[in-house]
Each structure stands twice: as structure tokens, then as C-alpha cells.
Amino acid sequence: MGPYLLGALVGKDTKNPLDAGFHVEHEFLQSAKLDLSGTGQGDGAGGDWADLFSPDFMVHYLVYWTTRPDYETFLQGLPVLGKDGTLARIQVNSPAAGHVFAKTGTFGSEDRLNSKLMLNGKGLVGYVMTKSNKKLAFAAYVNHVTLPPDMEAAQSVAGEALGEIAAAAYDSDLGSSGAASAEESYDLLIRNGHIIDGAGNPWFAGDVAVSGERIAAVGDLREAHGKREIDAQGRIVAPGFIDMLGQSEVALLLDNRSLSKLSQGITTEITGEGGSIAPQNEKTIAPMKPFLDRYKLTIDWTTLDGYFKRLEKQGTPLNIGTYVGSAQVREAVIGDDDRAPTPAELDHMKALVEQAMKDGALGVSSALIYPPNIYAKTDELVALAQVASQYGGIYATHMRSEGASEMPALAEAIRIGQEAHLPVEIFHLKVSGKSRWGSMKNVAAALQNARDSGLDIAADMYPYAAGATALASALPPWVADGGIQKLLGRLKDPAVRVRIKQELSTDHPNWENLFYDCGGGAGVLISSVEKPELKQFEGKTVEDVAKAWKKTPDDTLMDFVLADSAQTGAIYFMASEEDLRTGLSQPWTSIGLDANEMSLDGPTYEAHAHPRTFGSMPRFLGHYIRDGHLMPLEAAIRKITSLPAQREHLEGRGLLKPGYYADITIFDPATIIDHATYVKPDQLSEGIDFTIVNGQLEYDHGKLTGATAGKVLRGRGWRPGPDDARP
Known part of the structure; x- marks a missing residue:
């Protein structure tokens, strides 16, 4: 509720609602015994350079709300990460979805010179219920970032960045020591490995603990134990x-x-x-x-x-x-x-x-x-x-x-x-x-x-x-105009075959002449065929087949594509x-x-x-x-x-x-x-x-092992339907 509404509804001043609203807001914050040195507000409409609420202030402000009798009403009014409101499209694939209750705020300006948006500031403040049911207050801001000119895309990029911070708080369970106790048990414990974390950092000696589908701890876990333990002595332990x-x-x-x-x-x-x-x-x-x-x-x-x-x-x-x-x-x-x-x-x-x-x-x-x-x-x-x-x-x-x-x-x-x-x-x-x-x-x-x-x-x-693709991909692209059946029909036309031969012998600038780039039939290997009668030629080059068929390599290329109904795979040495x-x-x-x-x-x-x-x-x-x-x-x-x-x-x-x-x-x-x-x-x-x-x-x-633990990885544009289970 902005100062204008505060002034009109609480201060009951319809002539100067902004001033009255700031007065009500100031008294409320003072009554909460909050340090106001990290605050400033110049306009109730938002987007003013004078507006300032530091992360430290916002966290203390949120903690104060948990002491109030109307806290649950306040909490229920906040958008939920990956579920509803302004956070419905953020971190929808994250386990933190449904566990972060927070409000966003955005202050941007248009950079017309470079056709970009300047994100002067975007904040996400609220509460996260960690995976161990701890309640944390948090405030995260990103400032001065250039983004694509499309507002929805810009909001999505910035929102995901902030959402990832909130999700990390849920996953890492901030506030706990992170040290393994003698009684601590994990589903899987990998001991004594040389850990390469994936970020480019030098390896370090340590252990990796897994609980469920997540990494629970990384470091010296000698006091912990796992339901299954792997000794990684002399081995690299890396991300998949x-x-x-x-x-x-x-x-x-x-x-x-x-x-x-x-x-x-x-x-x-x-x-x-x-x-x-x-x-x-x-x-x-x-x-x-x-x-x-x-x-x-x-x-x-x-x-x-x-x-x-x-x-x-x-x-x-x-x-x-x-x-x-x-x-x-x-x-x-x-x-x-x-x-x-x-x-x-x-x-x-x-x-x-x-x-x-x-x-x-x-x-x-x-x-x-x-x-x-x-x-x-x-x-x-x-x-x-x-x-x-x-x-x-x-x-x-x-x-x-x-x-x-x-x-x-x-x-x-x-x-x-x-x-x-x-x-x-x-x-x-x-x-x-x-x-x-x-x-x-x-x-x-x-x-x-x-x-x-x-x-x-x-x-x-x-x-x-060497690369690999279909054998038919060695033909000029116009041969395939209209689909496979038309391609096969053209390969039966003597006049068309003359034109194809001419183009196969040229380093053509307008299409990728794989046959030419490989130096002809000797550089093209038959890797897979559809027809059983052609299986004998798997592992042979087009030149090998040409010798067996007593034909030129270019004729052999066309005839093989025709004989196998354009289903042949090939390896190209180029x-x-x-x-x-x-x-x-x-x-x-x-x-x-x-x-x-x-x-x-x-x-x-x-x-x-x-x-x-x-x-x-x-x-x-x-x-x-x-x-x-x-x-x-x-x-x-x-x-x-x-x-x-x-x-x-x-x-x-x-x-x-x-x-x-x-x-x-x-x-x-x-x-x-x-x-x-x-x-x-x-x-x-x-x-x-x-x-x-x-x-x-x-x-x-x-x-x-026969396990099928993989997941579908959906992109940032995913819009879950009403029947989609949340991760």
C-alpha cells in the first residue's frame, strides 16, 4: 500500500494524501523500533532515485512483521515463487517453488541509443521456508544491468537471477552450521576424492554427501556416514x-x-x-x-x-x-x-x-x-x-x-x-x-x-x-525439394544425374558440398543402412562400394541413396x-x-x-x-x-x-x-x-544399474498447466 493510499485511507487526508501517507508510514516504522538510516523515499509512485530501502533494513522490517498478530495475513498476501502472482513464472522447476513468499520491485530506464533496457534496480524481499522448515527473511537486489528491449524478457531474466538467490537459500539451509555431526547420515557419501567443483577452481581433497536427489554437503565429512559409501581415493569427483x-x-x-x-x-x-x-x-x-x-x-x-x-x-x-x-x-x-x-x-x-x-x-x-x-x-x-x-x-x-x-x-x-x-x-x-x-x-x-x-x-x-549425418545430405539441396519421394524420383532421371555430378565436383559457395569437402568417395564412410541387403557395406567407404559395383563414386553415391530410400547414415572425414x-x-x-x-x-x-x-x-x-x-x-x-x-x-x-x-x-x-x-x-x-x-x-x-532417475529440463518460458505437478 503506497503513501497516497495510506494518506487517504489511514490519514484521512484527501487534499494532501502523499504528505499524510508519509507521516503514517514514518510513525509505523518508528513504532517498530527500526533503524531508518537505511531508508529514503521521495515519491509514492516508485521509480524515484530518492527511493532507498537497504537490504539490512528490509530484513529487519520482515523480522518485525513476524512478531505482529496480523503476520499470517501479511504472509498470505505475498506472491509465491513458481506458483502465483508476480513470481508465478520464476524458478518453476526449482524445489524452492512454493516455499518462497516474496515481493518484487523494479526500477528501469530505456537506453534508446543502444536499443536496450537499463535495469537500474530490481529487488526481491520476503521469506523462505527452508527444506528443514526454518523460516528465513531475505532481501536481494540486482542493479545496473543491461537487458534486451523486450520488457517481459527483461523482467524474466532479472527475476530468474533473484529467484535463483532465493532458491539457493532454500537449498543450502542458511543459518545451519553445515558441519556434519557424528550422528549425521546421508543416502550416499563419497569419500576421499579429488573434488573438481565445475567452476574452474583448483581441485581440493574432500567428501561429497547426497541426500535424496540433492547434494547435502561438500568438504571434510569424516565424522558422517552414508547408507552407501564410495571410496574415491585417487579419483576425480566432478559434476555430471x-x-x-x-x-x-x-x-x-x-x-x-x-x-x-x-x-x-x-x-x-x-x-x-x-x-x-x-x-x-x-x-x-x-x-x-x-x-x-x-x-x-x-x-x-x-x-x-x-x-x-x-x-x-x-x-x-x-x-x-x-x-x-x-x-x-x-x-x-x-x-x-x-x-x-x-x-x-x-x-x-x-x-x-x-x-x-x-x-x-x-x-x-x-x-x-x-x-x-x-x-x-x-x-x-x-x-x-x-x-x-x-x-x-x-x-x-x-x-x-x-x-x-x-x-x-x-x-x-x-x-x-x-x-x-x-x-x-x-x-x-x-x-x-x-x-x-x-x-x-x-x-x-x-x-x-x-x-x-x-x-x-x-x-x-x-x-x-570427422562428422556424421545422412548420406543423402551429400547431394545438392535442390534435389530434396518437396521431400524424400521427389528426391528419389530425381535420382532416377538421367538428365538430373548429370547436373548432380557437375555440382558434386565443385566447391560450391551456396551449399555445403560434403562430398567435395571429403575429397570424394574415399572420405565418406557408410555407417548405417536400412535395407538388409545393403548391410554388407556398413563400414565401407563410398569408394569401396564403387569398386564393388564397378561404378564411379558419384554414381555410387546416388545409387546407394536410391537403393536405401535415403535412409543411409554416413561419416564424413573433412x-x-x-x-x-x-x-x-x-x-x-x-x-x-x-x-x-x-x-x-x-x-x-x-x-x-x-x-x-x-x-x-x-x-x-x-x-x-x-x-x-x-x-x-x-x-x-x-x-x-x-x-x-x-x-x-x-x-x-x-x-x-x-x-x-x-x-x-x-x-x-x-x-x-x-x-x-x-x-x-x-x-x-x-x-x-x-x-x-x-x-x-x-x-x-x-x-x-537400471535406474531411470533423469528428469525433463524445461526452459525459462515454461508455463505450467493446472495438472502439472510442481517440483
Whole structure:
């Protein structure tokens, strides 16, 4: 209740209500015996530079209220974190939701010169009921922060920052000593480890205690005991590894054991590259029919929320977050046609992105070398990214080129981030094509320049010089215009094949010529096929097949795509070790496998998958960090824990801290290494002892426990429905 209303209603002065209101307010505060030196107020309307209420004053003010007989009425009038009022959309995924009762206040101004909002001040003050039922008063402020010009997005970003502070108070149980007593017992106690907390700090010797799904304590816990104890002598205890680009959204519905990921210490996967698991309709489902028929899988959802609920019902061993794909919404509205959307179609696409963001998407993604995403112009992508920005999302992209036109492609990604006012993530950063090897330093410099100019842009990589995608992706994009059936029809046309051959032999600036970048058929390996009669060629290069078929490599490429109905997977050898090391050494790169989960005896198993499927994280830590001395181990752990958690706003993950989720990986730094090769890509890595997800042991020295403790990770735009259970 502001001074105006106080003056009119309490002071009963309708002529000078402001002065009367300040008089009433002053007397009330004096009667509470509060120190007013930390206060000041110049205008009852708010947003005045003279307004000042220090955190110390606010805490004492809140404590005073607990002594009053009308305290419960006062408390019930406060918004509740993640539940209602101005805090309904803040920290909805946090265990603190429903336990923080607080009021926000915002003072902002418009920076028209730079098209930004200046958050001069935002506060959150109130009470938190900790997990041990202690009542704490708190006051938290953020000051002088520049934010995107959209007010709702700005409020969301600032509100989340303050909400995280409140949630931390709930989790860490401030006010308790934090020391373990002799009687203290935990569900899991990890002793004697070298703890790397994920923030880049030097390792320290200590113990980690877990209660339920959370880390309860970190430090010297020698007097405590656990229901289960692990001796981590000589081992690194780190936060669970985060895969910044997985492809497991469908695979998890077919086989949710995830040996390939858990055996690498991965506890969380981010997925949804261009195409995504939702939205779904008849246009998006039709091209998947061969796959769906093969695995007898039914898509019984249309929205991201529907998929999440199915996954939660089935159970997942991994924490899963996803983007909504710009390719997915394009296909859902336009189909596979090479044309721009009409204004009405673009509005429909934007509405689908908005719904996905409200369902919990982390942002919007693109994969611009693949149809139909390749047909999208920059303005279309900006329009969709602007929707994601309004809900605190990011823009993640497989750029339009990683070869001849990589710099213009990077410039496009930067433009989208700048015009849509949101962070940018570059998927699997690389330099393709032998003629361009050595130029990663130029790409990294351009990306760093964008960061220096104020754009929050970063990238992920996999630690291999070869990539993998569909064999049909080696064809010019116009061949796929209209969908798979039209593609297959064109491959039967002799005149079309002549044109394709000509384009395959050219370093084309307008599309990613993977066949050319790999040096022809010798650089393209067949990794998976659909038709049984073609299985004999898995693990062979296109050149090997060409010799067997007595054809040229380009004819073999087209004939193989035709014979396997465009369902073939391939590995492309197109990058250099020097560029790989240059990219991995940047402080803003993380690791993404770009591979779905699988188990050796599961339905999604591929005998000739890319070795990154089973080897990425141990290869990074063993080959590049321990043996290659690319950076200190602590910096490397940050790249695969807190860095991706920070970029995706994964609350309570990425660090070993009390109150954080107990996603933990325990490994031997002396032996960790990958064993997967291009010839035998399904070999398990060495050195990962334990993988723990949300407090439950899921991988133990080469064996799966069968636990499915993973969670769906919803983004900041999530709007829970009335039937959604609160975390």
C-alpha cells in the first residue's frame, strides 16, 4: 500500500494524501523500533532515485512483521515463487517453488541509443521456508544491468537471477552450521576424492554427501556416514557431464538404458537440432514413416508438453532438455517446399514456437544445410528467434556452411542473435574442407569479436575430425525439394544425374558440398543402412562400394541413396586436428556428441556408428587434456559441466554445491580414455567408475544399474498447466 493510499485511507487526508501517507508510514516504522538510516523515499509512485530501502533494513522490517498478530495475513498476501502472482513464472522447476513468499520491485530506464533496457534496480524481499522448515527473511537486489528491449524478457531474466538467490537459500539451509555431526547420515557419501567443483577452481581433497536427489554437503565429512559409501581415493569427483548436442529424444522411447552416454559420465543431454520432437502433425510424421514402421513406434503427441509427459511416464536415465526446431515448425506449416512462408504461415510458425517455449523448450534451433531448413531466409529465422527471446530462450544453429561460406554463415548467426536480442550457440563448430584447414583461428577470432561487441555467443564441438549425418545430405539441396519421394524420383532421371555430378565436383559457395569437402568417395564412410541387403557395406567407404559395383563414386553415391530410400547414415572425414585443437582451446566452447544414446544389445544400436557415440567425453579428457596438455583439467571440467549449465539456464546443475542436484561423475584421471574407433566404434571407454543422476547410481564400473532417475529440463518460458505437478 503506497503513501497516497495510506494518506487517504489511514490519514484521512484527501487534499494532501502523499504528505499524510508519509507521516503514517514514518510513525509505523518508528513504532517498530527500526533503524531508518537505511531508508529514503521521495515519491509514492516508485521509480524515484530518492527511493532507498537497504537490504539490512528490509530484513529487519520482515523480522518485525513476524512478531505482529496480523503476520499470517501479511504472509498470505505475498506472491509465491513458481506458483502465483508476480513470481508465478520464476524458478518453476526449482524445489524452492512454493516455499518462497516474496515481493518484487523494479526500477528501469530505456537506453534508446543502444536499443536496450537499463535495469537500474530490481529487488526481491520476503521469506523462505527452508527444506528443514526454518523460516528465513531475505532481501536481494540486482542493479545496473543491461537487458534486451523486450520488457517481459527483461523482467524474466532479472527475476530468474533473484529467484535463483532465493532458491539457493532454500537449498543450502542458511543459518545451519553445515558441519556434519557424528550422528549425521546421508543416502550416499563419497569419500576421499579429488573434488573438481565445475567452476574452474583448483581441485581440493574432500567428501561429497547426497541426500535424496540433492547434494547435502561438500568438504571434510569424516565424522558422517552414508547408507552407501564410495571410496574415491585417487579419483576425480566432478559434476555430471552435460552433452550440449545429443540426438536421443526418439531413441529414449525405444531403449532408455543409455549405455553409450552413461559410460562416458554424461548425466544431461540437450537435443533438438533444427528438427525437434515437437510440434508434430501429419506433415512432420509422414517422412518418418519408414523409421516409425521399423521400430513400431507411434507418435501420440502433438506438442512438446505431450512428449515430455510421455517421457516422464516411461522414465529416462538422463536429464533431457530440448530446443524447438525451426525446421520442425517450417515442415509442420509449409512442408518440404522450397519457398518463403506467407504472412499467415509465418504467424502460424511463430505461434508454434511460442507454444513450445511455454511447454519448456530451451530456445529455437536451426540446421541450415538440410532441407527444409535450408530454404529458410534470415528474416524468417529472426522472426522465430524473436519469439524465443521473449521467453528467455537462445538461438542454436547448425550454420548454413562450415566450409566455403563459413564466415558469411557465422555472420548470419550473429545477425540473428543481435536482431532477436538473444544468446547464440553454434552447433559442432568446425572448418570443413582440406583447402581451408588452418582457418579455425579466423573463425574463432570472428566469434570472439562478436562476444567483445556484446553478443552472448558460444559454440560446442565434438573431439573428432570427422562428422556424421545422412548420406543423402551429400547431394545438392535442390534435389530434396518437396521431400524424400521427389528426391528419389530425381535420382532416377538421367538428365538430373548429370547436373548432380557437375555440382558434386565443385566447391560450391551456396551449399555445403560434403562430398567435395571429403575429397570424394574415399572420405565418406557408410555407417548405417536400412535395407538388409545393403548391410554388407556398413563400414565401407563410398569408394569401396564403387569398386564393388564397378561404378564411379558419384554414381555410387546416388545409387546407394536410391537403393536405401535415403535412409543411409554416413561419416564424413573433412576437418583437421590443428583446427580441432584450436577450437577446443577457446574458453567458450563446450562438448556436444551429436549422437543419440544406444546400448550394445538395443534396438537403436548401430555397429558402425560414429565413435563419438561412445567415446567423446573420455577422448576429450584423456587424449586432449591429460595426454595433449590442451588446458588444465579443472578448465576442461568446466567446459562439460558449469559452462553448458550456465548457457542453458539449468537451475541447480553443473556444479558440486550443497543444494544442487546430485549429478556426479567419478573417474580415474590416470586411465580415462576412449577406445571407440572408426573401425570398432562401439567399444566402451575406460576410466569412468560411477555415473550418478539426481542422487541415484546409474553406471557402476561398466554396468548399468537400471535406474531411470533423469528428469525433463524445461526452459525459462515454461508455463505450467493446472495438472502439472510442481517440483
